[in-house]
Amino acid sequence: MKVHNVELTISAVKPEQYPNNGFPEIALVGRSNVGKSSLINTLIDRRSYARTSGQPGKTQTLNFYKVEEKMYLVDVPGYGYAKVSKKEREKWGRMIETYLTQRPNLKGVISLIDARHEPTELDLQMLEFLHYYQLPVLAVGTKIDKVPRSKWNKVASNALRKTDFLNSDNYVLFSAVSKIGKDSVWDWIDQMIEKD
Structure with missing residues (x-):
């Protein structure tokens, strides 16, 4: 998709704040600092529209980015950030779980995993959670430009x-630097939002 119009519609923390125009939504989940904002910026052809931060745990709300007046990309707070209090983490957890399990507009979830490392226990828990709720998932291995090309297959x-449920059809290697994987991610998004 060629993106001309994008707008951060709302940063929500509860269902009554979600947009109510019925547009399909694709959520992005992953550990803090895995590159969600960088992926969003690459997809929408903006350098720094979604705020990237060297400070993990910065996104504390569900950020709804309206794209081309037809869909939303939803940036979900990152998990696994230790410096946030246990109480705060539990609050985020409830907010994220409510959105992922109860939002009828949600058509699929992009789960970001740092390609420089094997999926962590938290990554696997998130994937299992999404699978349990039968949400369509695209796993994206981020920061692949930092891995020698000879090791990409590995x-x-x-x-x-x-x-046990991911396969090569729903796993994409991605780099915000070289834009590798961008088209594949958009192809998957288009398939998800055109269903029904």
């Missing part, structure tokens, strides 16, 4: 081996 096969 990175992908290691990630796929860790789960």
